[in-house]
Amino acid sequence: xxxxxxxxxxxxxxxxxxxxxxxxxxxxxxxxxxxxxxxxxxxxxxxxxxxxxxxxxxxxxxxxxxxxxxxxxxxxxxxxxxxxxxxxxxxxxxxxxxxxxxxxxxxxxxxxxxxxxxxxxxxxxxxxxxxxxxxxxxxxxxxxxxxxxxxxxxxxxxxxxxxxxxxxxxxxxxxxxxxxxxxxxxxxxxxxxxxxxxxxxxxxxxxxxxxxxxxxxxxxxxxxxxxxxxxxxxxxxxxxxxxxxxxxxxxxxxxxxxxxxxxxxxxxxxxxxxxxxxxxxxxxxxxxxxxxxxxxxxxxxxxxxxxxxxxxxxxxxxxxxxxxxxxxxxxxxxxxxxxxxxxxxxxxxxxxxxxxxxxxxxxxxxxxxxxxxxxxxxxxxxxxxxxxxxxxxxxxxxxxxxxxxxxxxxxxxxxxxxxxxxxxxxxxxxxxxxxxx
Amino acid sequence: xxxxxxxxxxxxxxxxxxxxxxxxxxxxxxxxxxxxxxxxxxxxxxxxxxxxxxxxxxxxxxxxxxxxxxxxxxxxxxxxxxxxxxxxxxxxxxxxxxxxxxxxxxxxxxxxxxxxxxxxxxxxxxxxxxxxxxxxxxxxxxxxxxxxxxxxxxxxxxxxxxxxxxxxxxxxxxxxxxxxxxxxxxxxxxxxxxxxxxxxxxxxxxxxxxxxxxxxxxxxxxxxxxxxxxxxxxxxxxxxxxxxxxxxxxxxxxxxxxxxxxxxxxxxxxxxxxxxxxxxxxxxxxxxxxxxxxxxxxxxxxxxxxxxxxxxxxxxxxxxxxxxxxxxxxxxxxxxxxxxxxxxxxxxxxxxxxxxxxxxxxxxxxxxxxxxxxxxxx
Numbered sequence: 139x140x141x142x143x144x145x146x147x148x149x150x151x152x153x154x155x156x157x158x159x160x161x162x163x164x165x166x167x168x169x170x171x172x173x174x175x176x177x178x179x180x181x182x183x184x185x186x187x188x189x190x191x192x193x194x195x196x197x198x199x200x201x202x203x204x205x206x207x208x209x210x211x212x213x214x215x216x217x218x219x220x221x222x223x224x225x226x227x228x229x230x231x232x233x234x235x236x237x238x239x240x241x242x243x244x245x246x247x248x249x250x251x252x253x254x255x256x257x258x259x260x261x262x263x264x265x266x267x268x269x270x271x272x273x274x275x276x277x278x279x280x281x282x283x284x285x286x287x288x289x290x291x292x293x294x295x296x297x298x299x300x301x302x303x304x305x306x307x308x309x310x311x312x313x314x315x316x317x318x319x320x321x322x323x324x325x326x327x328x329x330x331x332x333x334x335x336x337x338x339x340x341x342x343x344x345x346x347x348x349x350x351x352x353x354x355x356x357x358x359x360x361x362x363x364x365x366x367x368x369x370x371x372x373x374x375x376x377x378x379x380x381x382x383x384x385x386x387x388x389x390x391x392x393x394x395x396x397x398x399x400x401x402x403x404x405x406x407x408x409x410x411x412x413x414x415x416x417x418x419x420x421x422x423x424x425x426x427x428x429x430x431x432x433x434x435x436x437x438x439x440x441x442x443x444x445x446x447x448x449x450x451x452x453x454x455x456x457x458x459x460x461x462x463x464x465x466x467x468x469x470x471x472x473x474x475x476x477x478x479x480x481x482x483x484x485x486x487x488x489x490x491x492x493x494x495x496x497x498x499x500x501x502x503x504x505x506x507x508x509x510x511x512x513x514x515x516x517x518x519x520x521x522x523x524x525x526x527x528x529x530x531x532x533x534x535x536x537x538x539x540x541x542x543x544x545x546x547x548x549x550x551x552x553x554x555x556x557x558x559x560x561x562x563x564x565x566x567x568x569x570x571x572x573x574x575x
Numbered sequence: 576x577x578x579x580x581x582x583x584x585x586x587x588x589x590x591x592x593x594x595x596x597x598x599x600x601x602x603x604x605x606x607x608x609x610x611x612x613x614x615x616x617x618x619x620x621x622x623x624x625x626x627x628x629x630x631x632x633x634x635x636x637x638x639x640x641x642x643x644x645x646x647x648x649x650x651x652x653x654x655x656x657x658x659x660x661x662x663x664x665x666x667x668x669x670x671x672x673x674x675x676x677x678x679x680x681x682x683x684x685x686x687x688x689x690x691x692x693x694x695x696x697x698x699x700x701x702x703x704x705x706x707x708x709x710x711x712x713x714x715x716x717x718x719x720x721x722x723x724x725x726x727x728x729x730x731x732x733x734x735x736x737x738x739x740x741x742x743x744x745x746x747x748x749x750x751x752x753x754x755x756x757x758x759x760x761x762x763x764x765x766x767x768x769x770x771x772x773x774x775x776x777x778x779x780x781x782x783x784x785x786x787x788x789x790x791x792x793x794x795x796x797x798x799x800x801x802x803x804x805x806x807x808x809x810x811x812x813x814x815x816x817x818x819x820x821x822x823x824x825x826x827x828x829x830x831x832x833x834x835x836x837x838x839x840x841x842x843x844x845x846x847x848x849x850x851x852x853x854x855x856x857x858x859x860x861x862x863x864x865x866x867x868x869x870x871x872x873x874x875x876x877x878x879x880x881x882x883x884x885x886x887x888x889x890x891x892x893x894x895x896x897x898x899x900x901x902x903x904x905x906x907x908x909x910x911x912x913x914x915x916x917x918x919x920x921x922x923x924x925x926x927x928x929x930x931x932x933x934x935x936x937x938x939x940x941x942x943x944x945x946x947x948x949x950x951x952x953x
Binding site for chain 1 (some may be wrong): 594596603604617704705706707708709710711712713714715718774775778780781783933934935936937938
């Protein structure tokens with residue numbers, strides 16, 4: 139086996155760490171602290187917990203870090219936090235990154251190899267970061283006769299559409315970026331953007347293989363949107379709402395997959411097609427049309443499309459969880475936080491540590507329900523993602539005429555069967571008033 | 576549009592519906608060649624294979640080297656099948672020089688030849704898998720191939736390019752304890768490739784995708800001069816190991832698989848059945864092989880042919896019949912050497928098969944022809 143780090147010496151490694159620490163402290167104290175001071179004196183400070191956040195007060199946080207908790211709580215209730223971090227983009231991107239890693243390792247195990255192994259020392263855990271750095275550092279080459287503004291915009295639009303899709307997903311009770319009454323309709327609208335973005339990117343590249351790939355993607359996505367929408371109508375009928383949070387909350391005793399398994403199967407298959415996963419990865423069929431509509435994309439443009447693809451994968455898996463598997467509902471397995479620590483402080487030998495501001499954050503923001511809901515949601519989503527990834531190791535790619543035949547005849551027929559099942563359940567009184575739920 | 580075209584290009588009026596795709600040589604689905612495909616929507620209206628990107632002049636090179644120094648470079652066209660590529664040449668030189676090969680060497684040659692056939696088919700199958708988008712079928716054969724490569728490494732010392740056959744026998748005797756190791760590895764290999772049926776050959780998507788695509792009828796297969804697995808997939812039971820047995824194949828029980836369908840599923844399944852048959856042949860050869868004895872006749876330095884003479888020998892390689900025509904004028908080098916390879920003869924069928932097919936069938940039909948670009952170009 140080749141040597142991973144040929145000239146590794148422990149003394150030089152320690153020296154490099156010490157060098158880094160010294161330089162960090164030096165730069166922080168010479169440039170960082172004066173900059174913070176200047177900013178603190180110029181910007182008007184917000185009022186938090188009835189106190190004006192003066193620079194003096196801000197510096198007292200250095201002595202007592204628990205005083206930042208109200209600020210953290212105030213930040214966590216803002217829309218910006220929801221969009222950027224928790225139920226929105228950051229959370230989804232984290233799951234997407236985990237998905238890529240799991241996909242590569244799982245596929246490698248299936249195919250009797252090891253997968254990413256060296257990068258990050260532990261099972262190649264930093265391989266994704268390495269790939270990302272490589273994509274960022276690569277030159278972006280645009281075809282000479284491409285329609286440049288559209289070609290540039292397409293990857294950004296793709297990620298934006300995927301992020302808009304992510305914004306509609308409720309993760310825990312009350313934790314959703316956009317809690318709209320027409321949530322499911324919004325999902326359909328956002329899904330409708332993907333073929334447009336794809337065909338724009340493919341056509342503007344002015345190249346043959348992307349063009350064929352774009353046409354294929356258009357065919358595939360448009361024809362599978364119809365069974366997709368029809369397969370979800372059953373859930374809408376039995377719940378009587380389009381709001382995704384309400385649909386998730388309505389499954390507190392039974393997930394809808396128990397009553398509507400046909401719809402769930404149809405939705406899962408159409409999901410694979412919408413995501414261009416094997417066996418439906420015709421728009422990127424390598425041996426036929428190089429990389430399909432991604433052929434001319436290079437560098438970070440390709441990276442953005444990949445990010446968008448995996449965000450979309452997370453969003454579809456999460457939608458499946460919300461609609462069919464009960465969303466955040468599940469037995470309470472997160473233990474309650476010992477509240478006397480928040481109220482009376484924590485005794486550590488002779489000292490009693492009081493953490494001010496912990497009680498409101500635990501009772502209002504990071505509650506036990508929220509943690510439990512998020513845990514169940516993530517577990518279910520990862521399970522669905524696993525089943526989305528699995529066909530890649532088992533199936534070959536199918537052909538476009540077989541795909542369209544499947545979409546237009548079998549899946550639409552099954553979706554109607556599902557609708558009739560839902561109608562029967564509602565009219566027979568199994569569900570609805572007086573029924574099970 | 577037709578105003579100022581160069582003379583060669585103005586022959587045909589190009590319909591605007593028709594798009595010309597250059598598949599290769601830098602396309603992931605082509606190999607070292609180019610296929611000019613004209614498509615109308617999703618249908619292929621014309622296809623023009625354009626080999627020649629890896630032409631290395633093997634035949635001309637052979638005229639400047641003597642009969643022994645020709646050995647290592649003549650196996651270059653298909654390094655994965657290097658024993659079989661060398662086989663007709665070695666047989667021909669033996670006939671030219673009038674050498675009788677020891678019995679044990681003949682059996683060793685059969686074992687090496689069958690092992691190499693499996694090695695080649697595994698590589699071919701790996702590429703067939705990835706052409707259909709089945710990445711597991713790429714990794715499994717590429718990994719299991721190592722079992723047989725290990726065996727060949729034990730025999731010849733080289734993993735891929737063995738140069739093990741020489742006029743007069745084989746270069747070295749088998750290593751000690753080889754029979755048990757070979758039997759064990761081949762038995763495991765056979766068990767392993769039987770598992771491929773579950774994941775690949777019985778896969779409903781694969782069957783629905785490749786059945787009834789690129790159908791080559793029995794008559795067309797004979798008329799176009801195809802050979803090997805392509806011919807046998809069209810229902811013609813023609814295997815040189817049975818029809819013209821060379822070395823000790825007449826003492827062994829060879830049952831080449833034949834299928835009648837002639838579609839790309841049959842063409843992809845025949846090599847797999849060939850591998851199972853090869854395992855049986857190896858076991859028979861190990862059983863019947865003389866346990867000791869010479870494996871090589873010592874030749875004089877710089878052997879020469881006997882005056883003006885020519886010989887044509889052919890064997891069944893991984894891609895079908897592989898012929899070698901050697902013309903000698905009594906010097907130490909051959910006067911002319913000509914290889915008749917199965918790859919090129921199978922490629923001739925490609926334009927007939929792809930016409931009217933869908934673009935999505937192009938990789939599966941193309942690679943089911945058991946075509947190796949480097950061999951076709953020589």
